[in-house]
Amino acid sequence: MKKISILGSTGSIGKQTIDIVCKQKDIQILGLTANTNIDLLEKQIELVKPKVVAVMDEQKASILKKRIGSKVEVLSGMDGLIRVATLEKVDIVVTAVVGMIGIRPTVEAIKASKDIALANKETLVTAGQIIMDLIKEYKVNIFPVDSEHSAIFQSLKGENKKEVSKILLTASGGPFRGKKTEQLKDITKDQALNHPNWSMGAKITIDSATLMNKGLEVIEAKWLFDVAPNQIQVVVHPQSIIHSMVEYNDGSVIAQLGVPDMRIPIQYALNYPKRLENNIRKLDLFKVASLTFEEPDIKTFRCLKLAYRALEEGGSILSVLNAANELAVKKFLENKVRFLEIPEIIEYAMDKHCNIKNPSLTNIFEAEKETYEIIESKWG
Numbered sequence: 001m002k003k004i005s006i007l008g009s010t011g012s013i014g015k016q017t018i019d020i021v022c023k024q025k026d027i028q029i030l031g032l033t034a035n036t037n038i039d040l041l042e043k044q045i046e047l048v049k050p051k052v053v054a055v056m057d058e059q060k061a062s063i064l065k066k067r068i069g070s071k072v073e074v075l076s077g078m079d080g081l082i083r084v085a086t087l088e089k090v091d092i093v094v095t096a097v098v099g100m101i102g103i104r105p106t107v108e109a110i111k112a113s114k115d116i117a118l119a120n121k122e123t124l125v126t127a128g129q130i131i132m133d134l135i136k137e138y139k140v141n142i143f144p145v146d147s148e149h150s151a152i153f154q155s156l157k158g159e160n161k162k163e164v165s166k167i168l169l170t171a172s173g174g175p176f177r178g179k180k181t182e183q184l185k186d187i188t189k190d191q192a193l194n195h196p197n198w199s200m201g202a203k204i205t206i207d208s209a210t211l212m213n214k215g216l217e218v219i220e221a222k223w224l225f226d227v228a229p230n231q232i233q234v235v236v237h238p239q240s241i242i243h244s245m246v247e248y249n250d251g252s253v254i255a256q257l258g259v260p261d262m263r264i265p266i267q268y269a270l271n272y273p274k275r276l277e278n279n280i281r282k283l284d285l286f287k288v289a290s291l292t293f294e295e296p297d298i299k300t301f302r303c304l305k306l307a308y309r310a311l312e313e314g315g316s317i318l319s320v321l322n323a324a325n326e327l328a329v330k331k332f333l334e335n336k337v338r339f340l341e342i343p344e345i346i347e348y349a350m351d352k353h354c355n356i357k358n359p360s361l362t363n364i365f366e367a368e369k370e371t372y373e374i375i376e377s378k379w380g
């Protein structure tokens, strides 16, 4: 019986993880976490019957404790998340929280010798060197949940890494594919939240609209697969049927295709190397009108280039890129800044930063704090 914990169980990935795992008899969920959504967490406790849950928000945690008594241990705050991430009998931790808040519980889970099923890309973007060093030191596995990285992982299987010439990272292009800057001046939150192919949490959906998600995924791919930035080519593929590809030195390109349903990469990560049957609809190629490919429009969607800039520079600037993006997206979702201000805010913070090569965790958190202060001083 494989035992797992889900950090961020009340979110899009968390809910889909529960959905797919509940159909399996050989996986047991021991821990769940939420930020504030205790109503959904309470329902998940009924369904999953975990041993321990953690709610980041202390007040919400005490309300939940009063509601459910001693049925399950209810913890709170970062200490609570870390406890769920390091539960003694847990084999795999699914990191499905959103944002670089995931860094500490992920570090502690690895130090507790847990395998990581990683969806929380912000942790790799900001602390990738530290995480990958710890993965090696503690001899644990990291299984990509992110659909593109799962596709790359599957396209690399059984191959010689030395024969890889490049990774072809696919992107839907988001809801504004083909639009020019002039047309993006008055984009509303609802327009940006309307992803053409995927139903996801709010933050990643905005990231897909600005193409920052693809930028974060380039960085995620560098750390997961140890390739140089110039070996990662973004390919806009509006149908989101090919989830990414690997080109080899003989010119062959290996890809993974499927319907856009995150339960497939989630299930693969949790059952690797086995593939399990499921009731997810299968790809019907006769219903696919066409598979098309185009270059990303890096002039209109400036976030992708900012991500490559941070990756090429390396160091704490990656935390500045991510933290600035998290804050800018939050402000956009609160109708405090316009869509086109998101890259402006990020570039402003990056230009102000004195980069630290090989940052420690302290440097990373300091860079995050400094970034928030710099942005609030101008957009507060």
Ligand SMILES: NC(=O)C1=CN([C@@H]2O[C@H](COP(=O)(O)OP(=O)(O)OC[C@H]3O[C@@H](n4cnc5c(N)ncnc54)[C@H](OP(=O)(O)O)[C@@H]3O)[C@@H](O)[C@H]2O)C=CC1
Binding pocket: 007, 008, 009, 010, 011, 012, 013, 014, 033, 034, 035, 036, 037, 038, 056, 095, 096, 097, 098, 099, 101, 119, 120, 121, 122, 145, 146, 147, 198, 199, 200, 201, 202, 203, 204, 262
């Ligand atoms: N959704 C998708 O299809 C995909 C997501 N990913 C990545 O997976 C991660 C999760 O994404 P997604 O599921 O869409 O996100 P959601 O916003 O849907 O869910 C986020 C989860 O994290 C919790 N959370 C949010 N903020 C905090 C915090 N400060 N401290 C502790 N917990 C917190 C939320 O709790 P609460 O519900 O209480 O707010 C929720 O459980 C992201 O890194 C995303 O980029 C990658 C590929 C696809």
Ligand SMILES: CC(=O)[C@@H](O)[C@H](O)COP(=O)(O)O
Binding pocket: 146, 147, 148, 170, 171, 172, 173, 174, 198, 204, 207, 208, 209, 213, 214, 262
């Ligand atoms: C489902 C998933 O993995 C998301 O990262 C999705 O790929 C975002 O779509 P974009 O390709 O539009 O960024």
Ligand SMILES: [Mn+2]
Binding pocket: 146, 147, 148, 149, 217
């Ligand atoms: Mn993705």
